Amino acid sequence: MVKLVFCLRRLPHLSRAEFQRYWRESHAPLVRRHAATLRIRRYVQLHTLEAPVQDALRASRGGPEAYDGVAELWWDDAEDLMGRGNDPAWRAAALELLEDERRFIDLERSPLFVGDEHVVIEDEGTRPEPRPMRRASPTLHGARRRRPSQPSTP
Numbered sequence: 001m002v003k004l005v006f007c008l009r010r011l012p013h014l015s016r017a018e019f020q021r022y023w024r025e026s027h028a029p030l031v032r033r034h035a036a037t038l039r040i041r042r043y044v045q046l047h048t049l050e051a052p053v054q055d056a057l058r059a060s061r062g063g064p065e066a067y068d069g070v071a072e073l074w075w076d077d078a079e080d081l082m083g084r085g086n087d088p089a090w091r092a093a094a095l096e097l098l099e100d101e102r103r104f105i106d107l108e109r110s111p112l113f114v115g116d117e118h119v120v121i122e123d124e125g126t127r128p129e130p131r132p133m134r135r136a137s138p139t140l141h142g143a144r145r146r147r148p149s150q151p152s153t154p
Contacts, residue, residue: 001041001117002081002116003074003115004112004114005072005113006112007070007110008023008110010068010104010105010106011104016048019069020048020069022103022104023104024045037089038083038094038097039076039080040075042072044073047069048069054066078114
């Protein structure tokens, strides 16, 4: 799989809320409509939150202002990403998306790149089920040890 990451900055005349609403409500359906033609396997939008944690994280690292969002798109390979030749339907769909992007994205200030994804930590849903707690074994004197989390029994 090849992944494209598009770090988005909004056009200056848009608020972040306007930018994100247009991206989610207008652009996303357009991408969905052209996904098969463009051979897009997956499309995810990451909308930047307006939260105090943003400034705290940025200040802790001396970083730049946050992007307004990040788009992540996946293809089977680079050939699918680039349209596999001279397909007029692919070119028309790609052009329509680019024209729409110009309505809300500051393209000159929005870097994009492709790469291979290397998963380091997987979703919690893929972790093995926890094993049930074993009962405490009897001590040499025949008494049971009590775990701190277990209530004592009379």
